[in-house]
Each structure stands twice: as structure tokens, then as C-alpha cells.
Amino acid sequence: MNKNWPLWEVFIRSKAGLNHKHVGSLHAADADMAIQNARDVYTRRNEGVSIWVVESTNIAASDPADSDQMYEPAKDKVYRHPTFYNLPDELKHM
């Protein structure tokens, strides 16, 4: 049996209205402890206002070996970016 506490992934929302972002991982015995540990490890310099934790084993990840078939095909399809529109000058921040 693994004697280490399970691994958790930590997501922090830096301020209201923004997304939670993955900041790292830590060990904890359960979700409550993971949130407390995340508070101590990842928010001590005012980094956040909200914490999500999820046990790492619950994350399904894509296989790096499949990169070619997964991501290559998108590379030559520039038309999927809305870059062919002429924007009026008045439109800013696009």
C-alpha cells in the first residue's frame, strides 16, 4: 500500500470574475485537508480568493503519444481563427 497521502491538484481563482487556474499539486489525506494545505501553500502571498482541489487520480489526461493525431490537424486550418474579417477602426480590444 502506498504510505503517502494521495495527490491533489490545486486550482486558485485570483479574484472574483476570473477563472480558477491550475497552480500546482500537493499531498493531503482528504478534500478538507487539501483545501487547508492549498490555503497554506498557495495563497500565502495573497494569490487567491477561492480554491478548488481535485484528487489527481480523478483527472483524465490526453496521451502525449497521440499528439500528432490530436493537435497536428488543427495547425493548417487557420480559417478557424476569425482573422479574415476587416474590423472597423472603432472596435478596440479585439
Add this chain to the structure above:
Amino acid sequence: MQDQNKFNYIIQQADNCLILGQRLAELCGHGPVLEQDIATTNISLDLIGQARLFYQYAAELQEEGKTEDDLAYLRDAWDFKNVLLVEQPNGDFGKTIFRQFLYDTFSCYFYEELMKSSDERLASIAAKSHKETLYHMKWSGDWVIRLGDGTEESHNRIQQSVNELWSYKDEIISVNAVDQEAEKAGYGVSLELIKEKRNEKIKAVLEEATLTTPEGDYAHKGGKEGTHSEHLGFILADLQFLQRAYPGNEW
């Protein structure tokens, strides 16, 4: 000195914060796991921060041109008025936790009352510290429950710490002449009030942790009057070495 009793009253709590902060600082880099190493160090820093606010105020009241540093680094063991609880060694993690829990259940309710102090400066220090202490009490209380209601070994070990530290529980809510005068003057708190809330909290957590409350209410005393265990000398030797060996040194 404007108000000797107020000075003494502030020093009592400042010294509790500083000495417990120093004890926890010993764990920096030596915590049981990385996450708890950071947790204890965070709490240590909170406590030292609280100590600074109190020492700064005390130094002003003293009117001798001294600073917080003089109070922290250049007083001798008998000048320190912290309770014996906070100078107890870290021991195993269970002992560190239970010592912390006994302290947090005091400081949390103490600051809650001190927020209503007639002295605005004390009230504002209390308000800032209370938020920090709420988290400390949650952290240490959760750990008491985890260890008590954990494995057979964790249960037995923290029960041992509960038994060992029980006689250090009540000095912190014992009333001395300084406390009496402070309460009468309106800037101090009623320790009786705190005692009730604190005992209820301790009882509830011990029950949830499936731990046995030790019998007997003998309480070691002396710290608040400057009579300390041998531990304090060693703590101060660590804490004060640099200023004693190289007076006025800064970095």
C-alpha cells in the same frame, strides 16, 4: 511611563505570541510533511507579527526611546511574562498540535473580547489578530480530531500529549493583579468569560476526537509572574543570540 499596568498587560500577550512563534519557527524545514511545515511556519509568522504590534505599542507607552526590538531581544527570562504552556517543547506532531490548540482556544476568544477594549489601539490589534487566530484554531482543532480519531498510534500519541499538557491548560486564563486592574480600567478583558467559551470548545473537540479528558484541574503557574521552566532560557538563547553577541546588528 504613562501607564505601567497597561504596559505589563500588553507584554503578557506579546510574550505569549513571541515565544510560541519562536517554538513553531523551530519547525521551519523540519515539519512532518512539506504542507504542514508551511502551515506551522505561517502560524509562526502570524504570531510574531502579532507580537510586533503589541511590542511596538508597549515601547511607545514606555517612553524610554526603546523599540520593539529592545523588548524582544534585550530582556531576560524573568522579564518575560508568557505562560508556561507556550514554552513547552514541540515534542512529536501531536504535542505541537495540542499545545497549539490549547493556545488557539485562548487567543481566539481573548481577541474576540479585546476587540471591545476601551483602548482603540488594542481593539484594532485584536481585530486583525482575531481573523488569523480563527484559522489557527480551525487548523489545530481539525488536527486534534484527525489524530485522535485516526489510527491507534495517532490516537495513543495525541492522548499522551493531552495528558502531559493538561496541567498547562489553565494558567493562561488565571487572573493576576495585572489582569484585574486592566479589566477594571476597561482596556482589559474578562478572563472568566473566555474560560467558559474555551472549555466548551476544548470539550467538544476532545469528544469528536474520541479523546479522554484527563481528570484533575491542577495548573502549573508562574510564567505570568516571570517564573519560568528551564525551557525559556534555551529559547531566549536561540532567539536573542545575535543581538546579544553583535549589539545593534541589522540585516
